[in-house]
Amino acid sequence: MKKLFTLLLLMGYSAIAQNTYIHCGNLIDTRSGKVLKNKTIVVEDGKILSVNSGFVNPKTDNDILVDLKDKTVLPGLIDLHVHLEEESNPKKYIERITNNREDVALRATVFAKRTLLAGFTTVRDCGGTGVNIAVRKGINNGYVAGPRVYTSGRIIASTGGHGDRSNGRNLELVEDWGPDKGIVNGVADARKAVRQRYKNGADLIKITATGGVLSQAKNSSNPQFTLEEITEICKIAKDYGMKVAAHAHGDEGIRRAILGGVTTIEHGTLMSDESMELMKQYGTYFVPTITAGKEVAEKAKIEGFFPDVIVPKALAIGPKIQNTFARAYKKGVKIAFGTDAGVFDHGDNAREFTYMVEAGMPVMEAIQSATITGAEVLDLENSIGSIEPGYLADIIAVNEDPTQNVETLKDVIFVMKDGVIYKQ
Known part of the structure; x- marks a missing residue:
């Protein structure tokens, strides 16, 4: 069993699931049309696991923390x-x-x-x-x-x-x-x-x-x-x-x-x-x-x-x-x-x-x-377009609140698609 575990590690597999915690200063709720304050998005296996009030810290050393406390976060x-x-x-x-x-x-x-x-x-x-x-x-x-x-x-x-x-x-x-x-x-x-x-x-x-x-x-x-x-x-x-x-x-x-x-x-x-x-x-x-x-x-x-x-x-x-x-x-x-x-x-x-x-x-x-x-x-209303538990982890961030300055949407500083970070 020990040999199998070692082999899996060498192949790039981890016995511990890696989650991503995203601290959001502003979070745009596209369902309600409101800008929410101080939220944490937890991403697991390419999907949004939870959206929590306040800034929740990772539970293990294996988890990733993305600090966007001074940014505005919205769906891809x-x-x-x-x-x-x-x-x-x-x-x-x-x-x-x-x-x-x-x-x-x-x-x-x-x-x-x-x-x-x-x-x-x-x-x-x-x-x-x-x-x-x-x-x-x-x-x-x-x-x-x-x-x-x-x-x-x-x-x-x-x-x-x-x-x-x-x-x-x-x-x-x-x-x-x-x-x-x-x-x-x-x-x-x-x-x-x-x-x-x-x-x-x-x-x-x-x-x-x-x-x-x-x-x-x-x-x-x-x-x-x-x-x-x-x-x-x-x-x-x-x-x-x-x-x-x-x-x-x-x-x-x-x-x-x-x-x-x-x-x-x-x-x-x-x-x-x-x-x-x-x-x-x-x-x-x-x-x-x-x-x-x-x-x-x-x-x-x-x-x-x-x-x-x-x-x-x-x-x-x-x-x-x-x-x-x-x-x-x-x-x-x-x-x-x-x-x-x-x-x-x-x-x-x-x-x-x-x-x-x-x-x-x-x-x-x-x-x-x-x-x-x-x-x-696209008939994907239950998968994308909103930051909700169970949705695909398509998440982006901009420097300012776009409801106050729409031009900020032209300068996206963070991009995650399917839980993978492509720009940070």
Whole structure:
């Protein structure tokens, strides 16, 4: 028995469980919307064991103490709209041709780690080449550091629509892509595309219900799916246990997406009051991505940053998203935090909080949109988004109380995910 114990120690196992005690000067309770004082979080085996009043000291020499008595502690943040495979730059469109999948994957691991260290412990990757599925696997298997990833794999789009990655290429070099690559035309294609995403290992479905800003196509707002196609996509997705996120700028495409049964509307730039009421009726969430709108509007002013066809769309759509968000919030539409990181630098996701607060949302509600609401969208409301016993130990800290200074969320100084400390 003694030999077995010695062997286990040599292999890295310990006979004594190691707990982590976190002393919190401030603790944000996302359930009540209150800032609690002087608490101790005890973490065991990757989960929160208890949340105690006062500063409780470790029970054994084997335990770890993290002193955050002069910091504000909150749950790991959730960004429901990122693109881990890319980051906007003037060479982006040529890189889609010159970069191999290995190049994309290696760079994505850097973006993933940067996102995690910024305090975002869970993200929803809303589309790429499919490499994002491999990135998720790599993170889950512990090969690379990154947030918990839920991904759509490839976007589902229509021929020539936003999300058709062959747009802008030499037509003689482009095949007539079909459902396997996410391009659909008709109900049968739509059905097959969803099943292909499931086969490839996607967690959710992302469609482009309207034109978009950064695609090399003229229109940013026209509807690009029929109601029947969207309804079929949502029906099959439900059969396979997946939800549907819909990129949409124009109001007709937004309306069709809501009626078709999507879970979230991404961007929603030109959304009418009628569509907002429809979202409330159907329980659809709005993921605004204000930061991306502001970023593309600024970058469009730099000559040569975007292809010419994109510039007028960026200048027209980008500045409007924040105002749409303000209207939707006042109307009582459910808001879930999402940024479109990748359109701007990964790791700068917390800029979104500042813009949300500028538009009239109280800081605590903005934080809740990135914690408990995001968890609801992912069906993880009993696992993440709150610091409670039994929840995964996704815990971050900032220097100040964000309800007094929202800018402090841009400077996360402590990150724990699944009980593992990645930044201290």
